Amino acid sequence: MNAPRSGSLPIRALNTESSTREEEPVSPTARLLDSMYIVVTIGLGASINQPDIRAGIQAQLARHPRFCSIQVTDEFKDGNPRWVRATVNLDDHVVVPGLDPDAVAADPDQAVEDYVASLSTLPMDRSRPLWEFHFLDFPTSEAAATVAVRVHHSLADGMSLLTLLMACTRSAADPTRLPAMPPPPARSGPVFARPRPPASAGALPFALWLWSYVVLAWHTVEDVVAFVAMILFVSDPHTLFKRTGGSDLRRRKRFVHTTLSLDDVKFVKNAMKCTVNDVLVGTTSAALSQYYFRESGDTDTRKLICLRSILVVNIRPPASLHRVVEMIESGESTAVKWGNKLGHIILPFHIAMHDDPLEYVRTAKKTVDRKKSSLEALFTHVIGRVIVRFFGLKAAAAIFSRIITRASMAFTNVIGPVEQVQFCGHPIAFIAPSIYGAPEALTIHYQSYNNSIKLVLAVDEAHFACRRLLNDFTSSLRRIRDAAALQQGSGQRQS
Template identity: 60%
Template sequence: MGDSGTNGSHSVAALPTSPLLPIRTPRKAPADDPTADGEPVTPTARLMEPIYIVVTLGLGCPVNLPVFSAGIAAQLARYPRFCSIQVTDEANGGNPRWVRTVVNVDDHTIIPTLDPVAVAADPDRAVEDYLASLPALPMDRSRPLWEFHFLDFPTSEATSTAVIRVHHSLGDGTTLIALLLASARSAADPTRLPAMPEQPARTGAIYAPRPRSKGGVLAFLAWAWSYLVLAWNTMVDVTLFAATIAFLRDPHTPFKYVDHGAASSSRRRFVHQSLPLEDVKFIKNAMNCTVNDVLVGATSAALSRYFFRKSGANNTSKICLRSILLVDTRPTTSLQTYVDMIDSGKSNDVDWGNQLGYILLPFHLAMHDDPLAYVRKAKKTVDRKKSSLEVIFTCKMGESFLKMFGLKAGAFIFGRMFANTTLAFSNLVGPSEQIEFYGHPVVFIAPSVYGAPQALLVQCQSYNSNIMVSLSVDEEIIPDYIQLMDDFVESFGHIKDGASRLSTSVKQE
């Protein structure tokens, strides 16, 4: 991407649109390079070549670029992946590796030139249009693959906006968000890290064996039965995953490409809407489920509302779509560990990179008279998936195929998995209080993704007192994406009303 330092700017139209290619160079790494051994780019990271993570930050004050740039230089730019480029040496068999380079933060801070008339007329639309232009703008591969874009004008949500774009090879969404939060501080007390919600400690990757209950024969049989159910569910899920790669395809709906080869990142639109976390927890408590169950149920309700209005299908019809749920398979890591990693410039204590497992999560399209039916169905589906090692097997299967058959076979499997399903869904946990980045209070955090061959991607991010629902859509497939976002809000409202009636009836009883 073209330069844009603190004193310069560029227009979107002036940037080239050539495809990304690895840098080929015969040079050796500098003698003082701490990664002179040439840490290889993992095959999983290479699979992410077309995929980028975009995080929109609403700021509560105007951008102080010198202060923000100094903060980036002191923290984020010191992390090994953020100060390394991918180098492909012919002597190394053409396989890329990470090599340290000098980072000039000004090369990574971009202030675009926007039409002042358009900004004054509709600043929210100006931000949306700029975000939509990012997929068409290539990143400069001679520099580390991350950027900060600053839109220093007020919108209906924030005083200014910062947009972070990061290539997916640097890490998956979970670790990249954690790295960003490790660079943030509590707005209430800038001397400490952001407070995070309590999460169950996880010493293993995903699944912790169920402890054997003390008791007689019945307790032993119940314990043994849980493992039999786990084995059966895992076998079924892995078989369906393999069938999806081979031939099993979701039905055509307004959310899906007719031809998976028609995918294009240049038509992406990114929109978001916040939901009160208090309301989500109210529904969770009323229905004795989890926050994730509520979000999956609300997504199913929104997709159903949009589908039946768009297709004109009979309201008694029922359709099952599948989402790819991306799951981080690492043990839980504290923010302080990431801070120590940044300070030391070494990533030995952090299991970095893209370590993802995949779950094929069904989404049911139906018109229910009771809006709580969507959450009940979501809970049943998610509970069933929790009693399965699908995520572990899919992670290991992907790694094994890459090792045995190479990158092309892995890319084929990766592409088929996305092409034969309908959408991708993720849910990230964020700080439970307001934070600030380098003296800039953060009003909202809205992560998203582009580059995956799907027309619809849904990301949820909790932050402070809200949960942000972000949609990444192909506007040619879903041109009325604003209506789809409105369907989320309306469906969630109906579910909340249903939970209120349920709570009232329980109290009366």
């Protein structure tokens, strides 16, 4: 396999008065994510037409501020990096690797998986904008061709990248329009907003309204204290899921994925009267439990192990994703807030063996409902900014490192297009995003698209039997779905 090389090229910054005005500092959050990269594996429903895709990238993606800028540090100024506009040579960002034809013919799925894994060991050339498209133009079991997109995390968070991707796609059913977007969030104001009851409602509703703020404040204090305790001394127990022997960020990550039925998830959601996220968290707990007790050989199934995950939360104000996409499409991308607007939540996962698979979903619902009644994500974002401002980036980086090394895993969940989309005339079969550069041995990502959910695991390949772990997720969702159907059928017979 010929992996892409990262040679040193001269920096092509635009040395003009206009570019000087467009310079802006690299945010503290982006600087904390300096070692992290986002990798998105996109399956296409047609062979790659390079001229069309290159033209689309040049016209739609490369023009956006972060994708035509580089980080420059001027030691004669304040010494802090800033974004400076640079020329974009598309040949620097489009890679067509020369893979072993025999390996591709023998197992094309494995060839794609091995190539994408190799990206996690290669640096990016910082003399040019930090993004790449890798074309793997051969069929696999899920797609006619594959595109692997690698983006440095300082450019944007997952939600920003998803929004930009949507602006670069069109509906497969009607290429003249933008794809259908997920519905806007029910919340229209700040996360701490609680609708005040009218005066005519009486004293009890008003008292309950005040009490909701007391509960919110108490839960927030409780979560922030737990977060600080995690920084100082609390750490997850050493299990199969926690990396040991240091946190070498250069260790190779393997990205594996499978497709889950959104209809099955919604069936469980409706039967349990919960949310899609509750079902996914419950499925994750069930899968991790199944993997743990099988691989560890632990026969004490009565025990309960609590493992912490770092859940990344987008803290941007609620807005219609469609509106943001329209702003990008109309050339108003400078009005869109790019970069990383992230908070963090400590989300516990319970490792246990339950006779009733639905118990995993019930426990997950309690956990998620409790986390919703807290400002933990907002406070962790603000605390991070305060630490950077008063104690410097090194102190913030040390604290950030302690948090993620004391947890066992990372967990994310992103809503994608609700219909099939196409990019430059190429229908997209699946979208499988993930991340590498963090010290956790396991990252779990759910990405909804069309009528399916793509589960993506980024694993330390020396640490996990990744295929068995992936199968545990599919079998766990199946068991939960069957149990929900049995419960629903039993309830109908009794009624």
